[in-house]
Amino acid sequence: MTNLLSMRWVKTGVGVAMMLLAALAFAGSAAAASPSVVINEVYAPVNGDANAQWVELYNRSNIPLLLDGWKLRTAQNEYPLPSVTISPTGYLLVTFSRAGVTARFTLSNGVVIADLGLDAGTLKPSADMLSLVSPAGLIVDQINWGQPSNSWKYYNSALWNPGIDPLTDPSKSIGRTWTGEGKDTDSPSDFTVHDPPSPGSKSPFAKDPSDLLGRPTDYVSWVAGLLLWLGFILAAFIARRFQALSGQRTYWQALLIAPSGIVIYTIIQGLAYSQNRAMNDGEKWTGFTILFLSAVLCFYVIAIFSQIAKRYLEASK
Amino acid sequence: MNGLVIDWFTMPALILEIGVLLLAFALFRFARVLGELLEIIQKPPLEVLVMVAGVVLILTFVIPHYIASAVFYPNLTGNAQMKVYLDIFRTISFMGMLVASVLVAIPSMLYLVWTSR
Numbered sequence: 503m504t505n506l507l508s509m510r511w512v513k514t515g516v517g518v519a520m521m522l523l524a525a526l527a528f529a530g531s532a533a534a535a536s537p538s539v540v541i542n543e544v545y546a547p548v549n550g551d552a553n554a555q556w557v558e559l560y561n562r563s564n565i566p567l568l569l570d571g572w573k574l575r576t577a578q579n580e581y582p583l584p585s586v587t588i589s590p591t592g593y594l595l596v597t598f599s600r601a602g603v604t605a606r607f608t609l610s611n612g613v614v615i616a617d618l619g620l621d622a623g624t625l626k627p628s629a630d631m632l633s634l635v636s637p638a639g640l641i642v643d644q645i646n647w648g649q650p651s652n653s654w655k656y657y658n659s660a661l662w663n664p665g666i667d668p669l670t671d672p673s674k675s676i677g678r679t680w681t682g683e684g685k686d687t688d689s690p691s692d693f694t695v696h697d698p699p700s701p702g703s704k705s706p707f708a709k710d711p712s713d714l715l716g717r718p719t720d721y722v723s724w725v726a727g728l729l730l731w732l733g734f735i736l737a738a739f740i741a742r743r744f745q746a747l748s749g750q751r752t753y754w755q756a757l758l759i760a761p762s763g764i765v766i767y768t769i770i771q772g773l774a775y776s777q778n779r780a781m782n783d784g785e786k787w788t789g790f791t792i793l794f795l796s797a798v799l800c801f802y803v804i805a806i807f808s809q810i811a812k813r814y815l816e817a818s819k
Numbered sequence: 820m821n822g823l824v825i826d827w828f829t830m831p832a833l834i835l836e837i838g839v840l841l842l843a844f845a846l847f848r849f850a851r852v853l854g855e856l857l858e859i860i861q862k863p864p865l866e867v868l869v870m871v872a873g874v875v876l877i878l879t880f881v882i883p884h885y886i887a888s889a890v891f892y893p894n895l896t897g898n899a900q901m902k903v904y905l906d907i908f909r910t911i912s913f914m915g916m917l918v919a920s921v922l923v924a925i926p927s928m929l930y931l932v933w934t935s936r
Contacts (some may be wrong), residue, residue: 724912733872744856794837798841808852811856
């Protein structure tokens with residue numbers, strides 16, 4: 503068993519592994535980026551009034567955003583958005599029929615409305631999509647509910663399959679769980695049922711990231727991850743000391759590097775939670791796999807150290 | 820539990836859970852070596868702390884994370900309360916990891932101090 507772990511093998515393997523881990527970590531952090539404007543809340547319930555359908559956009563950034571040239575796409579239609587400005591961390595209510603929405607909902611004071619000027623909403627409550635398209639033609643944010651179909655005019659491979667559960671209760675809406683710098687992992691789990699709906703304004707349901715135990719737990723996670731890594735590093739120093747005292751090779755260098763994945767996982771999850779309040783799929787696969795590989799290495803090298811120490815101590819008795 | 824969707828084999832969460840489980844087993848192996856080394860230098864059996872750390876890691880990280888990924892995540896869209904449970908379990912997990920880390924670090928550091936004299 504110990505022959506497998508010759509120092510040359512360890513050096514080569516660890517070098518390659520570290521380069522791979524660094525590349526994966528970079529890919530994970532790049533995947534964490536999320537748009538400054540998002541589709542925040544949607545009202546298109548099954549058995550609901552099509553006149554009352556609306557979409558809410560939210561400007562996550564600290565600068566005003568002029569929607570000149572922007573478009574909103576559904577599965578079959580594309581609507582140019584009126585030239586309105588969303589204020590920093592502000593909301594925009596996009597209505598298909600302004601009269602239909604105001605008849606159904608009492609809007610808060612100061613709600614900014616962008617009306618598409620139709621008689622009724624065209625969203626299909628059982629399955630549809632919404633894409634926010636920039637003047638350059640880029641899809642800035644996209645959500646879909648129900649089962650996507652490739653017969654849709656604007657079907658694309660980035661649609662969730664299945665999408666968010668369709669809204670069945672006309673007294674509720676579908677919205678993001680977190681406001682502000684909150685959760686955006688580009689997955690259906692970012693959305694939940696909002697009760698009551700809050701067209702064009704902050705939902706009383708949605709929570710700020712500082713609510714609950716979010717921020718304190720972030721700090722604890724950083725410290726815990728680094729301390730756990732330190733624990734294994736100390737184990738490596740103990741192996742080194744044992745080697746110095748007994749003359750038995752313990753491969754402590756491998757144990758020194760093996761727990762690096764714990765630090766990488768800690769960084770990935772820490773950054774993901776501080777930016778988006780959650781890890782997206784790319785970050786999860788990257789962080790979890792790196793920690794798993796690190797754990798396998800730690801277990802393997804400690805098992806070798808344990809075997810060498812046991813053999814030596816038994817022989818000395 | 821009525822109406823709850825349960826996903827028994829959630830990927831990639833299972834990878835993390837098995838990984839942390841392996842770290843806990845690594846700690847158990849390490850505790851055995853440390854115990855024998857402490858015995859040689861005639862010091863108290865502090866390796867028990869490392870064993871407890873492994874148990875804490877399993878009880879507070881592996882199991883809660885599995886419950887969160889199998890039960891809370893699949894029901895997140897339909898039930899807002901699940902987000903609250905997720906946050907509570909996340910706090911428990913990392914508090915547990917913090918405690919486990921301290922329990923590993925203390926006997927290891929003491930051994931290094933004792934053997935450096």
